[in-house]
Amino acid sequence: MRFSPSALDRKLIRDLKGMLGQGITISLVVAAGISGFLTLRATYSSLLESRDQYYEEYRFGDVFAQLDRAPESVAERLESVPGVALVHTRVAESARILMEGPAQTPQALILSLPPGGDAPLNQVLLREGRWPGAGESDEALLLDTFAERWEVAAGDTLGVVMNGSLRSVRITGLATSPEFIYPMPPGGALIPDDERFAVLWMDRRGMAPIFRMEGAFNDVVVRMNPGALEREVLAGIDGVLEPYGGRGAVGRDLQPSNFILDGELEQLRQFSTVVPIIFLGVAAFLLNMVLSRLLHLQRTQVAALKALGYHDSEVGLHYLKMTLGVVIAGSVLGVVLGWYLGRAMTLFYGNFFGFPILGFRMGWRAPLAGILIAGGAGVIGAFTALRKILALSPAEAMSPEPPARYRPTLPERMGLGRLVGPMGRMVLRELGRRPLRTGLSALGIALAIAIVVVGRFSEDAMNYLMEEQFYRAWRENVTVAFTGPTPERAIREIAALPGVAHAEGMRVTSVRMYAGHRWRDVPLQGYPDEVRLRQLLDADGRLRAFPEEGVVITEKLGEVLGIAPGDSVRVTLREGRPGEATLRITGTVDEMLGMQGHMRLGDLNALLAEGPVVSQALVQIDPRDVEALEARLMEWPGVLDVASRDALVERFREQSAEMLTVMTLILTLFASVIAAGVVYNNARVAVSMRERDLASLRVLGFSRREISTVLLGEMGVQVLIAIPPGLWIGHRLCVWIAGTVDPERYRLPVVLSAETYGFAVSVILVAATASALLVRRKLDRLDLIGVLKTRE
């Protein structure tokens, strides 16, 4: 049987073909809105699920504690702490690895493995190779991120300084574990480090004797009973470990790797809720606008169908099909694209995090929600227009719209009319005649500009943060960390080394700061009186003075702990004179990176009951001499680490910024598609609406050029008036997003670069120019007779 569509359906098919360009671009707007929504949504939920699976399968602990040393029998007492389900004791020691090349002695954390490697908690994931032999003291598994960075393979042998003596350790395999998704060196580092930090897992019976830890442990991982109160478990564990030099247990949220991962995922979460909704919302608004205008153009046809005896419901169905044709095409494309991109992005991030288990799931809810929101908005747009037409009697709707009442516009009344000439006046009057339509078009374009800005915001924020933090706040290009408190004399010796322009000493100590039952481990930083290499900057880039007395803390820290200037806080000290002390908060500073306290070096040393000592040296040196300095300093006995700023910046970029780059790319792409779609449709609808007027003008003797000027002039004015509000809306949206993205580790400053503004404007201008060319072509081909002969 031959498929023979009804006349009405033929009209549908032809009308859709006739507006192919518009149909495709509208579909693309829908597709971009939906796939942007789905990509981010699905990526986030898939990553979250993959992380949870990883944690579950490899039995990531709930509570972690370190101590000096306790006999193995203490484990039983830990097990009897209320709320504790399972205790896994370990030996954790630090060591240095000697790598090829000068000054390359990354620090290593050596962790004990139970016999057979089968840890009940924080299980080790063997990626390749084999487990170390039972009782072996010269075999180890190596953390995969470090192995990758240094190109170490299973079977290689590394020189490791353990407890003061150099040993050859054979790497039997590469491994990781949920606690090292981000390789965070111990001691409150801000930035993960896959180059200068390694983990070695060794058989416990083999390694314990090296550190004289037979029958003892100094590291515990605990699993809690479901429903147990973390606060109580932490207190219970601290109580048991206190006599053994317990350094305070922490929950999962503050476990260093998980803390960073949470921050990154939190950021992804915010981006995957707020941003897609903005995108979808904008796409929906535009779809609504474009479709209601398209329908408006069909006014006389709707009336004629009614006059011929078609019911409102039949006419409605006809236009519903037309709208759905466009919306469904866009939705399908959007879902398919969202699936592909979501999967690609999940893989990208999954590999980035090193999750061993990667499941991508989009589910049906998100696609359904996306389609309903976008499709719903389109259908509503079409139908508000259709309802208005259907409400008219056919006789009324069929008669041509009453001639518009034009009047001189404001610029004309101000006497500018003469300046713009008759064409200019026509442009102004057309725009002024329908202020609402002009306003809506401009708003649509403005929103398109705004989402392009939003797409690039996080990249800008990250660049600004890096620039401010690493180049303005920190002015040293090399930081030397000492193994412990070091006399200030060391600074003078460093200052005398070749190439060193300036050096100064700083003391940094980690304390635990309490406010009620809330607390955070916070570095306290003491600066010399004549500090030159550090500046205290707030998020707006303003310079703040270092405190004369007391402690100035990061504003975020004050917020987290609920403390304000004037308050006194209790801290536990870990160096110098361990114990408790009270600090007076004298100010807060809205810093972008980290959470810390700033005070005078003298005050800090006094707090720790120590003389004039420092724990690190800040060095300003000719970049060409950095390598030589590193090599020389690493030979000094008291030097723990020499870090160059460039390497640090590079690491930060890799860890945090690159993650945003992919997202920025995708968002920018979608935003650009939406922007182009809007500008083009706006122009096309304008042509259709004014076809008759323009044809009449041509007949009256106006040239092609002149009528194009009228129409393109209208378009141009709309685009131009949309740019400033567009950039402003973009900025406001970014401020809003920044308010919802709130990891503790860094604050995203809303500092949009000139490039971003320029880019957003360029996208619109390119889209406008391309649309103008297409419109111009359309106008050049305007079939004068045809247009005037038929009554729409």
Place this chain on the structure above:
Amino acid sequence: MPEPVLTTRGVTRIYEMGEIEVQALRGVDFELMESEFLVLVGASGSGKSTLMNILGGLDRPTDGTVHFRDRELTRASDRELTEYRRNHVGFIFQFYNLMPSLTARENVALVTEITRDPMPADEALALVGLEHRLDHFPSQLSGGEQQRVAVARAIAKRPELLLCDEPTGALDYRSGVVVLEVIERVNRELGTATAVITHNAPISAMASRVVTLHDGAIDEERHNETRAPASEIRW
């Protein structure tokens, strides 16, 4: 004695345009009889199209009643008015109102597909002499040809009522006669009550009755003793 198909009593129609009110019809009492061929004349702006739209169920009067046989159209719901147009009325619009994206044949099919006992679209188009233009789009047809498609569309459903708003307005003499012949034939063979608005005075000779509208009211009514066949009309 023929029955009236359409009856109006005291029909007025006021267009409100902001401040200004235009009274297009002021109390029209009027009947259209079964099988009658009526011509409606009057100066431009006298309210002919307005009356025709109300008779065809395209518009509602501001006041007064309209009956189609014994059904009161002025009380009918929108749905019932649609059914009325769909099943009983053939309308030829002053401005054709064809669907630009449909061919001549499809424009006619648009109507025949939704009526009970239509003639085939090709046949209706052949009646108006357009059998060679079946697959042309409106923009590929002359104004007169478009008008003839509109006529074919109106008669294809074999309506009980044929309402024509200047069916020959845009036509030359020859195609005008073709159109009039078709209308006459439908009137004669199917007994369709027919009302034709025209500015062409000679066409009145075809009518059994001529009604003149003046400024929204019936001014004059005249019965023709003998009706001239369409082929003999000259203008």
